[in-house]
Amino acid sequence: MKSILNQIIASNKEVERAEKLAVQAEINNPATKDSRRNFLRKSAVGGIALGSFLSMSIEDTVAQATSKVNRASKPSELKITDIRYCVLQNVGRTPIIRIDTNQGIYGLGEVRDGADERYALMLKSRLLGENPCNVEMLFKTIKQFGMHGRQAGGVCGIEMALWDLCGKAYNVPCWQLLGGRYRDKVRLYADTPESDNLDEFKEKIKFRTDTQGYTWLKMDISIGMLKNKPGGVVNNKVWGGGFSQWSGDFHSYANTKHPFTAIQITPQGLDQMAKVVEDVRGIVGYEIPISSDHYGHFDLNNAIRLGKALDKYRLAWLEDMVPWEYTDQWKQISEALETPTLTGEDIYLKEGFKALIEGRAVDIIHPDLASSGGLLETKRIGDYAEDHGIAMAMHFAGSPVSFMANVHCAAATQNFLALEHHSVDVPWWESIVKTTDGRKLIDKGYANVPLEAPGLGIELVDEELKKHLSPKDKSYFAPTDQWNDKRSHDRLWS
Structure with missing residues (x-):
């Protein structure tokens, strides 16, 4: 059985080599249209021939098959793990916040100039463990804690950071x-x-x-x-x-x-x-x-x-x-x-x-x-x-x-x-x-x-x-564990 399998593997390798040479010849041919040439190049890079599967271990095959996959984020499994801040000395004081996740990517937001980072930090206990890509749902959860003027700064800063995270997770700009x-x-x-x-x-x-x-x-x-x-x-x-x-x-x-x-x-x-x-x-x-x-x-x-x-x-x-x-x-x-x-x-x-x-x-x-x-x-x-x-x-x-x-x-x-x-x-x-x-x-x-x-x-x-940084707060995205616990029932209706 092994000798037959080896013969099939060797035969497929020959076929694969011949196919690669034919593809490369077509790519090099001046008469080949650009659209066809681009297609062939992508196929050569991304494709996996039958011989590849037969001649490699399952681990190597999977590694090749997924070599172009972006592992930076799996959006459906993203979870918020922390919210941290620093305070920039600009237009009075301007707090910048960072939402961290279990997959290493993070989102940046900002509490409005002249406002207090605690407007955002008090929302942390409502967001820990949540998927940041559910932006609208999370916004509806926290928007009751905003008000006109600077008092909206926490909710808005969180919303900015959530969109930044969502865009990074799906690899698209926020405007999209x-x-x-x-x-x-x-x-x-x-x-x-x-x-x-x-x-x-x-x-x-x-x-x-x-x-x-x-x-x-x-x-x-x-x-x-x-x-x-x-x-x-x-x-x-x-x-x-x-x-x-x-x-x-x-x-x-x-x-x-x-x-x-x-x-x-x-x-x-x-x-x-x-x-x-x-x-x-x-x-x-x-x-x-x-x-x-x-x-x-x-x-x-x-x-x-x-x-x-x-x-x-x-x-x-x-x-x-x-x-x-x-x-x-x-x-x-x-x-x-x-x-x-x-x-x-x-x-x-x-x-x-x-x-x-x-x-x-x-x-x-x-x-x-x-x-x-x-x-x-x-x-x-x-x-x-x-x-x-x-x-x-x-x-x-x-x-x-x-x-x-x-x-x-x-x-x-x-x-x-x-x-x-x-x-x-x-x-x-x-x-x-x-x-x-x-x-x-x-x-x-x-x-x-x-x-x-x-x-x-x-x-x-x-x-x-x-x-x-603000001379009154030189901390730089330090842990904020004191804001982890939720201590109230927030629903506005009975």
């Missing part, structure tokens, strides 16, 4: 998991540079547009510029005249909503604010859109007065003139002005945008993906706005991790306009990550969409990231 892409590059908008000297400002604008390549800019137009100019605003001194929007106690200007400050802008103040816009528009020209933001805390009537004073400069939008939840006030502002209105960076979930969209209270929605619910929820928000004839710009201030999550979402959403880049002049910002397909992260004012790189398409550069 969202339904495909509309664009290969994503337009960015950047802040105008700051300078009190007009000639210096002109040079900085030229650098921003000609050298850095940005085709969309944004500027602040704040009553703060009137603080040292008598007669600019009414009810100045009671608020201390500083008009800081970012810090203070419960009774401070920063924490008093717009309708309740009793601040009014005088005609002189309006002229001075308009003159600043006129100077910037005169330097930039009208080819480049200029958006605007950070006006200060004053009521609906003053917002309309300011908007009318600026209408002639054809700004791209007026952003967050009153708090986002005042839908009726937004509608009044939008109907009174020619300049497009925009809000949304602090809104959590599609439900929060519905009244603004359905009532056409604003002309453009402006979600921050790290507050709005992550990649899929933000795409749903964009799609819902598109159905109502409303465009979507995207707010962003953070690390390249959240930036790339935004890029994938923007690529997959048709009514997208432009994505904010808040760290244009931070020299080390791009160096803390590397793209997994070798492309540039940003090129001439546009973000490159990863066409084939799986997941978000980036990896952290550990040695660079460690240079820019």
Whole structure:
């Protein structure tokens, strides 16, 4: 029996050698079409002849048969084993999270700038042992723990990391998991540079547009510029005249909503604010859109007065003139002005945008993906706005991790306009990550969409990231076992 088997093996080897020679001759023949040549090459590499099976052990046969199989992940058997973090010192503080799995692959996400990593860590006990590829199911499990503003940061950061993991597991970019892409590059908008000297400002604008390549800019137009100019605003001194929007106690200007400050802008103040816009528009020209933001805390009537004073400069939008939840006030502002209105960076979930969209209270929605619910929820928000004839710009201030999550979402959403880049002049910002397909992260004012790189398409550069950790927390993806135990019943219904 053995001699017969050996004869069959020897005969098959001869046949196989003859077949290989014939295939190679056809590949080398100039008359062979490229499509046929490619087919033959793939067959030669991937095929296994009968002789191979007969002449090799079962172990060797299996090894050859599976030599091209990607063993990095078996998606159906993926399990979440840990959630860890580090805190980047950028835009205040920006926590980056990492979801680890039983198969060695991991996903990167980001808690929104200025928020607390504990918003994400408290969700760990709800996710351990779960398959990260069930993104929507896990999102529905944890979304009850998010809220508007920075309080959504944990849920959104987890969602980003889950999509990164899912893309790596299935070896596809995140935009593909969202339904495909509309664009290969994503337009960015950047802040105008700051300078009190007009000639210096002109040079900085030229650098921003000609050298850095940005085709969309944004500027602040704040009553703060009137603080040292008598007669600019009414009810100045009671608020201390500083008009800081970012810090203070419960009774401070920063924490008093717009309708309740009793601040009014005088005609002189309006002229001075308009003159600043006129100077910037005169330097930039009208080819480049200029958006605007950070006006200060004053009521609906003053917002309309300011908007009318600026209408002639054809700004791209007026952003967050009153708090986002005042839908009726937004509608009044939008109907009174020619300049497009925009809000949304602090809104959590599609439900929060519905009244603004359905009532056409604003002309453009402006979600921050790290507050709005992550990649899929933000795409749903964009799609819902598109159905109502409303465009979507995207707010962003953070690390390249959240930036790339935004890029994938923007690529997959048709009514997208432009994505904010808040760290244009931070020299080390791009160096803390590397793209997994070798492309540039940003090129001439546009973000490159990863066409084939799986997941978000980036990896952290550990040695660079460690240079820019928060001085108050130098830990680097250390174990977080103290967050492993679930101690509550979370269901919202009986």
